[in-house]
Structures are given as structure tokens and as C-alpha cells.
Amino acid sequence: MIMKQLFISEWQRLWNRKSTWISFMLIPLAIIIAIKHYIKIDALITPNSPKYVSCLNFPSVILGNESILFFDVIIILLIIMAVTSEYRKGEMRMVMLRSFSFSEIFKVKYLVTLSTVFLLLITNFILSSFLGYLALPKQEVKFPYYSNKFTINESMIYNIKYYVIAFLVLAAVVSVIMCISMMCKTTIGTLSASLAFILVSTILSEIISFLMDNTSQIYNILYFSFITRIQYIGVETLLAQTPQQVGIIFTSIAFHIIVFYLIAHSLFSDQDCYC
Amino acid sequence: MKRLIASEFQRIFENRTNQILLVFYLGMIILMCIFRYISPQGSYDCVDYNVDLNRLNFSPFTFYEIRVELVYLILPILFISSINYEQSIGAFRMYVTRPYKKYEFIVSKWVALTITTFILMFIAFIIITIFGYLFMPNVSSVKFYEIQQEFSMSGALLYTVKFFITQFIIALCVLSISSIIGIVISNPILSILAVIAALAGLSLYIKFFEFLDKTTEYGFYVLSNTASMSFYITLISTLLGGLLVSIFLWQKKDYLY
Numbered sequence: 001m002i003m004k005q006l007f008i009s010e011w012q013r014l015w016n017r018k019s020t021w022i023s024f025m026l027i028p029l030a031i032i033i034a035i036k037h038y039i040k041i042d043a044l045i046t047p048n049s050p051k052y053v054s055c056l057n058f059p060s061v062i063l064g065n066e067s068i069l070f071f072d073v074i075i076i077l078l079i080i081m082a083v084t085s086e087y088r089k090g091e092m093r094m095v096m097l098r099s100f101s102f103s104e105i106f107k108v109k110y111l112v113t114l115s116t117v118f119l120l121l122i123t124n125f126i127l128s129s130f131l132g133y134l135a136l137p138k139q140e141v142k143f144p145y146y147s148n149k150f151t152i153n154e155s156m157i158y159n160i161k162y163y164v165i166a167f168l169v170l171a172a173v174v175s176v177i178m179c180i181s182m183m184c185k186t187t188i189g190t191l192s193a194s195l196a197f198i199l200v201s202t203i204l205s206e207i208i209s210f211l212m213d214n215t216s217q218i219y220n221i222l223y224f225s226f227i228t229r230i231q232y233i234g235v236e237t238l239l240a241q242t243p244q245q246v247g248i249i250f251t252s253i254a255f256h257i258i259v260f261y262l263i264a265h266s267l268f269s270d271q272d273c274y275c
Numbered sequence: 276m277k278r279l280i281a282s283e284f285q286r287i288f289e290n291r292t293n294q295i296l297l298v299f300y301l302g303m304i305i306l307m308c309i310f311r312y313i314s315p316q317g318s319y320d321c322v323d324y325n326v327d328l329n330r331l332n333f334s335p336f337t338f339y340e341i342r343v344e345l346v347y348l349i350l351p352i353l354f355i356s357s358i359n360y361e362q363s364i365g366a367f368r369m370y371v372t373r374p375y376k377k378y379e380f381i382v383s384k385w386v387a388l389t390i391t392t393f394i395l396m397f398i399a400f401i402i403i404t405i406f407g408y409l410f411m412p413n414v415s416s417v418k419f420y421e422i423q424q425e426f427s428m429s430g431a432l433l434y435t436v437k438f439f440i441t442q443f444i445i446a447l448c449v450l451s452i453s454s455i456i457g458i459v460i461s462n463p464i465l466s467i468l469a470v471i472a473a474l475a476g477l478s479l480y481i482k483f484f485e486f487l488d489k490t491t492e493y494g495f496y497v498l499s500n501t502a503s504m505s506f507y508i509t510l511i512s513t514l515l516g517g518l519l520v521s522i523f524l525w526q527k528k529d530y531l532y
Contacts, residue, residue: 019462019464019465073468077464077465080464085464186292187463187464188292188352188355188356188360188463188464188467189291189295191352191464191467191468192292192295192296192348192352195348195352195471196299196348199343199344199348200303207310210314211310211313211314
């Protein structure tokens with residue numbers, strides 16, 4: 001009951017910020033830009049090509065291609081505004097005056113960020129289904145790693161599954177960024193460290209896939225231990241006709257969520273907040 | 276003015292974030308050198324990797340791997356933390372009270388940041404060249420993009436220096452874009468993200484600004500005299516326009532907070 005009030009107050013503070021509203025406004029913009037881009041691509045290839053985008057696979061394709069850049073950056077923005085910026089400006093003192101423990105405050109911040117990401121994903125799903133249905137060709141297409149074409153119902157189920165797994169991966173990203181924001185005290189430091197994390201994990205996984213033998217088990221473990229790699233390729237391999245590397249990918253996601261959550265939690269509870 | 280530049284310079288290098296970014300930059304340079312040492316292939320157009328690397332042409336092709344971190348991460352953070360972040364945390368108040376003209380502050384920031392960018396480029400040049408000379412296979416002459424003549428060792432070194440100078444001038448475009456955005460948007464976090472988004476958006480969707488993403492490609496074009504006139508016009512107008520617009524906006528802006 002007490003936690004609920006804390007949750008509501010955190011929620012209100014989140015939605016009072018302009019940056020949250022800006023990130024919500026950016027979703028339709030990104031979808032419209034993507035639709036323009038895919039109409040251009042579709043004009044060049046036939047519907048049998050796996051790269052063909054119609055309104056059936058548009059929600060999953062747009063999430064797979066933009067989730068790294070767009071949602072990761074929004075998560076970084078939300079967490080910096082909710083944690084580091086409040087800590088620096090002293091707004092957090094107003095909450096700490098009340099009879100809440102540090103661990104409760106941390107849990108609520110985590111939950112609020114997660115629920116905002118959930119809302120963002122739902123908005124993205126609904127808007128992309130709707131706008132894609134209006135603008136893109138309504139043809140049956142092949143999904144990645146499938147041999148047959150999908151009907152509307154099957155593609156709907158596929159897209160929903162895709163969004164659920166993407167939400168799990170984004171929860172792992174939230175944990176990692178939370179942990180980074182606990183370690184760096186300044187806003188600009190947190191931003192640079194999180195952007196560097198995303199960039200370095202992308203580049204390192206590229207290098208590993210370039211240099212190592214693609215069939216060995218160690219390669220798969222290394223390859224999917226990068227959270228950005230799961231966002232790019234992992235979700236598609238999980239939802240393939242014959243799912244591959246299921247154990248590795250889910251272990252990696254769970255490892256990221258739990259370990260970084262615990263580190264961030266202990267850092268937040270230990271740190272000296274009497275600033 | 277000279278002392279203002281010196282103080283600006285000190286603040287840039289004593290910032291802890293910038294120091295960590297510098298260490299990160301050195302680490303990335305060495306990592307990319309090792310990566311290119313293991314797979315010695317380079318490409319002119321970033322699509323076909325058809326150039327065999329040796330000690331003379333190692334540095335231009337290895338710089339391609341570093342430009343992503345430099346253009347999209349290190350430079351925007353460096354520029355915004357000097358132009359915008361100081362105002363938002365209040366450190367700017369410490370020296371804005373000194374008797375200087377208002378435009379001198381932004382000009383000194385530009386000079387100090389230009390020197391810093393030059394130092395970053397110089398570090399990359401030195402480390403990559405030394406790495407190439409130490410570890411890569413030895414050859415006596417080498418060819419570069421669409422130039423018939425063979426380059427000897429001194430010629431190749433001169434080519435590399437010119438190449439890095441073009442990269443430095445392209446990197447200054449990031450400064451002009453981020454100084455305009457940093458003055459307009461008051462929140463440092465939003466302005467860094469806006470700079471990165473503007474760089475990506477401009478280079479992807481506007482043909483004239485393609486060089487912001489394909490920096491090394493345009494470096495080769497310039498040195499083989501195949502760069503189009505529109506590239507030079509866009510480059511110079513971005514630099515001059517950025518400087519003039521940011522001086523104008525800086526003088527218009529009210530700092531009575």
C-alpha cells in the first residue's frame with residue numbers, strides 16, 4: 001500500500017518531464033520515416049524475397065531494426081532523468097525524507113522505468129500495425145528463418161511474441177543502464193558510459209563474429225553474451241521454425257537482468273545520499 | 276583572449292569524464308589496430324574489402340574503424356560538455372563575470388575545442404602509424420585511391436598526414452553542428468542526443484552531408500581530386516555558418532539566471 005503511493009509519485013514525476021513526452025512523440029515520427037524507407041526498398045524487390053516488408057511483418061521488422069538505437073537511447077534518457085539528474089539536483093531528498101527504505105525507492109524506480117518501456121512498446125506495436133496497414137502493401141511474406149509464408153493470424157502471433165521477448169531484452173538493458181547510472185555520479189558521465197557500453201558491445205560482437213569460427217559453441221556463448229547482439233539477431237533466432245541457442249540466449253538475458261539489478265541495488269543502498 | 280583560451284583548455288583536460296573518454300579513445304585505437312593486424316584488409320568505399328594492408332597504407336584504413344567512436348561519441352560529448360554543461364551546472368558563472376566581450380567566450384571555446392580535436396587526431400595518427408611501422412609487412416612502395424603514381428615511404432607518410440588533416444576538418448563540422456545545438460537546447464543530455472541524432476539524420480537523409488558519416492571515403496576523394504564541388508561548398512558553409520550562427524545566438528542569449 002505504501003509502495004503504491006511511492007509508485008504513483010514516481011510515475012507523476014516521470015510524466016511531468018518534457019523528455020518523456022518528447023520520446024513518445026518520436027515514435028510516430030520514426031515509424032513514418034521507416035515506412036518511407038521500406039516503400040523505397042519494396043519497389044526494388046519481389047514479395048518472395050526475405051527482405052520484403054509488408055504490413056504483416058512490419059511491426060517486428062521495425063522493432064528489430066530500431067530497438068537498439070531508439071529504445072536503448074530512450075531508456076538511457078529515462079534513467080538519467082529519473083536517477084542521476086534527481087540525485088544531482090537534490091530532488092531525491094524530498095522522497096528520502098519520507099519513511100521509505102533505499103531498497104524500496106530503487107525497486108520503484110526500476111518498476112516505473114520498466115512500465116514506461118512497456119507502454120512505449122505497446123504504443124509502437126499499435127501505431128506500427130495501424131500505420132503499416134494503411135501505407136504498406138498487404139501481401140503475405142516470408143518471416144526470417146521460415147520457409148512458408150504467413151497468414152494474418154500467424155503473423156500477428158509472431159509479432160506479439162517478438163514484442164514480448166524484446167521487452168525481456170529491454171528489461172536487461174534497463175538493469176545494465178541502472179547499474180551504470182549508480183556508478184557514475186554525473187549526468188554527462190552516465191550518458192557517455194552508457195553510450196560507450198552500447199557502442200563497444202556492438203563493435204566487439206562484430207569483431208568476434210568476423211574473427212571466430214561460426215560453428216563452435218564458445219562462439220555462440222560469446223556472441224550472445226552481448227545484449228545488443230540479442231536485440232539485433234537473437235530474437236529472430238529464438239522465434240525461428242527450429243529455434244536455436246534458446247538456452248544460451250535466455251541464460252544471457254536472465255544473467256543481465258539479475259546480476260546487474262543486484263549490483264545496482266546494492267550500490268544504491270550503500271551509497272551516501274546525504275548530499 | 277589568450278588567457279581565456281588557456282583557462283578553457285585547462286577545464287577541458289581536468290574534466291574527469293573527458294579524461295576517461297581519452298583513455299577509452301586510446302583503448303579503442305589499440306583494439307582496432309590489433310583487429311586490423313589480425314585481418315589486414317582495407318576498403319575505399321566501405322563495401323569491398325579489397326586492399327591488402329602493409330606498413331605504408333595501414334593508418335588511413337585503420338582510422339575508418341575509429342571514426343565511429345570519434346564522430347558519434349567522443350566529439351559530441353566533449354563539445355557539449357564545454358559549451359552547454361558548464362552553464363547547466365553553474366561553473367560558467369565563475370568566469371562569465373570577467374571583463375571580456377560576450378563573443379570572446381564562444382570564440383575561445385571554439386579555439387580550445389579545435390585544438391583539442393587536433394590533438395585527438397594527432398594521437399590517432401601517431402599511434403596507428405607507429406603500430407603499422409612496427410608490426411605490418413614491409414613494402415617499398417604503395418598505391419592509393421585512383422592515383423597512378425607509386426608512393427615511396429616519405430610520399431606515403433605525406434599522403435597520410437594530408438588524409439588526417441581532411442579528417443580533422445570534417446570533424447570540425449561536428450563542432451559547428453554541436454555548438455549551434457548546444458546553445459539552443461539548454462539541457463546537456465538532450466543536446467548530446469540531439470547532436471548524435473542530427474549527425475546520423477543529416478548523413479543518412481541529405482546527400483550533401485554524406486561526408487559526416489563516410490569521413491574516410493571523402494578523405495580519399497579529396498586526395499585523389501575526385502571530390503565534387505558540392506562537398507567543398509557544404510564543408511566550408513557548415514564551418515563558417517556554424518561559427519557565425521553560434522556567435523549570433525550566443526550574443527542574443529540571456530544568461531541572467
